[in-house]
Amino acid sequence: MNEIPRTASVIEARTYRQLVGGELGEALSGARLERLSPAHDVKVGDYPLADAADADRAVAAARAAFDRGPWPRMSGAERSRMLLRIADLIEAHGEALARADVLESGKPISQARGEMAGAVDLWRYAAGQARALHGSVPSALGADMLGLIKRDPIGVVAMITPWNFPFVIASQKLPFALAAGCTVVIKPSELTPGSTLHLGELLVEAGLPAGVVNIIVGYGNTVGQRLAEHEAVDMISFTGSTAVGRTVARAAAGNLKKVALELGGKNPLIVCADADLEAAADAAVFGVFFNAGQCCNSSSRLLVDAAVAEDFVGRLEALTRTLAVGDPLDPATKVGAIVNDAQLAKIEGYLGEIAGSGAVLRAGGRRMATARGRFVEPTLVTGVRPDMRIAREEIFGPVLSILPFDDLGEAIAVANDTHYGLSAGIWTRDHEAALRAAEELRAGTVWVNGWMEGYPEMPFGGMGQSGLGREQGAQAVEEFTELKSVLFHRGPRTRWWARPSPSA
Missing domain, CATH: 3.40.605.10 (Aldehyde Dehydrogenase; Chain A, domain 1)
Structure with a gap:
């Protein structure tokens, strides 16, 4: 323990x-x-x-x-x-x-x-x-x-x-x-x-x-x-x-x-092949593990260009392994506790479905064994299909579903295939792609080459x-x-x- x-x-x-x-x-x-x-x-x-x-x-x-x-x-x-x-x-x-x-x-x-x-x-x-x-x-x-x-x-x-x-x-x-x-x-x-x-x-x-x-x-x-x-x-x-x-x-x-x-939200983050992959990986890890994923703006759906998907997931794994999970009173901690037993049970329910779904755990996937408190390992899941529950429902925990795409139109269609529409984002160096995503993504906030930046001057909903x-x-x-x-x-x-x- x-x-x-x-x-x-x-x-x-x-x-x-x-x-x-x-x-x-x-x-x-x-x-x-x-x-x-x-x-x-x-x-x-x-x-x-x-x-x-x-x-x-x-x-x-x-x-x-x-x-x-x-x-x-x-x-x-x-x-x-x-x-x-x-x-x-x-x-x-x-x-x-x-x-x-x-x-x-x-x-x-x-x-x-x-x-x-x-x-x-x-x-x-x-x-x-x-x-x-x-x-x-x-x-x-x-x-x-x-x-x-x-x-x-x-x-x-x-x-x-x-x-x-x-x-x-x-x-x-x-x-x-x-x-x-x-x-x-x-x-x-x-x-x-x-x-x-x-x-x-x-x-x-x-x-x-x-x-x-x-x-x-x-x-x-x-x-x-x-x-x-x-x-x-x-x-x-x-x-x-x-x-x-x-x-x-x-x-x-x-x-x-x-x-x-x-x-609520089930917010998509699109990463294109031409993106700054190092910066995008940091944003993706921040977006899904911030507040232990207990955030309506969590970037819990990652849509990554198939051409760079394995490289990008490797970057995510490396960053995830460095995250300090633990005592929230410690200034070094990045990921704290789950709020109560009910929320913990909900997260564990989703994690329990992964093994038989065809998806693959690349990191995490379990409650951490601790003498005190409720902590869940930061979790990365590949091989996710758009119809899976972990890709469609708000988990409200530190769980990232990773889905590949072949072209931007497909990514936008998958991103919009949800009842939610809180936030979305895209990482790309292509201004045309960024403008297209900003126009076509159905969300109250769209971030381009960023995630969860907010200012009092900007409306949120x-x-x-x-x-x-x-x-x-x-x-x-x-x-x-x-x-x-x-x-x-x-x-x-x-x-x-x-x-x-x-x-x-």
Whole structure:
């Protein structure tokens, strides 16, 4: 047995409080929830466990803050200053926030630190967008009419965030909703709520008006369901699996609230024969093993030109053998733990199918034997056909399916043969091939000679069953608004009732 998680003896659990109506406190029932580190098997967090009554109370606080509070009525400049203040506090507490995500999710500390830096950037970008939101004035309505098209905040937004990127995904949603003037109820995953609850403390410290943001932790079938179906919620923003996304959309239909969904992916990375194979191999290994493959943007399908396939797989094998898998608190670790037993069992189920499928394991393929925690070997699989489950379904683990192709048209057809459409990529030196792929690949994001580069300025979201709506970019603030048409009439009005009848 390998003693991979060496730091279990120095971990102390933290006790958190929920945020409702500007007050940090307990769930109404007094119930609490504990979390064990998936890497260390020791207690790392203790949280209030909310139920439907807490959800109702949080929505009521957000509703009152929107209908009667100052936040939606502030200028963009005032909201911007508050978001910048919050960004500064996140930056100051970045190490504690990163450590919470590491202990609860199993992700490597170096990765979590990078995510915190990205989150700060998102908050500061959203602060600028609070001052940039604008409408328009049609100029051809005639001399007697002035038309204004304005954007109003949509109202109360419920946000349900996942366990794989707890803080950064909240930061792709929350500051943009606040920039628009909305009020919010957030339910982080019960597996990784610590950093979001810590954010609640920072919001109070920043002086955010009471009720503008409310943070509660509960299960999806109680708190999540209640938020999705709540009549006083105007919009729900959900990130998670496609299956749960369908459930959220059905629950939201009661009052026809707006729904934004960022869901799963089975993302193809195409490597052409003329590519920089060394750089492409590094990108492929990063894309599939980042966050132990527990990532909606994972490049879990590799389509490689048959002319260079064996050479390229050899490069992948060499890189994979060098990956440091282990204790996520060790800065040298590249691949951390699997989040829980259920996810581990799912990954092992897919790995168990490989032997009888005709596919070939080139690396990995097993759970690692460790005294503590849940770790899966980074896995490479060749001989994969497009119809196999490992080539079509989202595994959410460190497993790369490798498929050869003979020409770019075939590669694009295989890449698009999926219900998903979140992201895709191509490595090539041929500009014509790159432009063709960018045009024909059905995905919300297409990377050319890269993978998983992201910027606050660039919208993110999927096509098909990968979701609805976009996060980040100027469009992200617009997602949390409603268009309103206002028409001003001047001069005398032609009275309909006073007009002569056609027969007169």
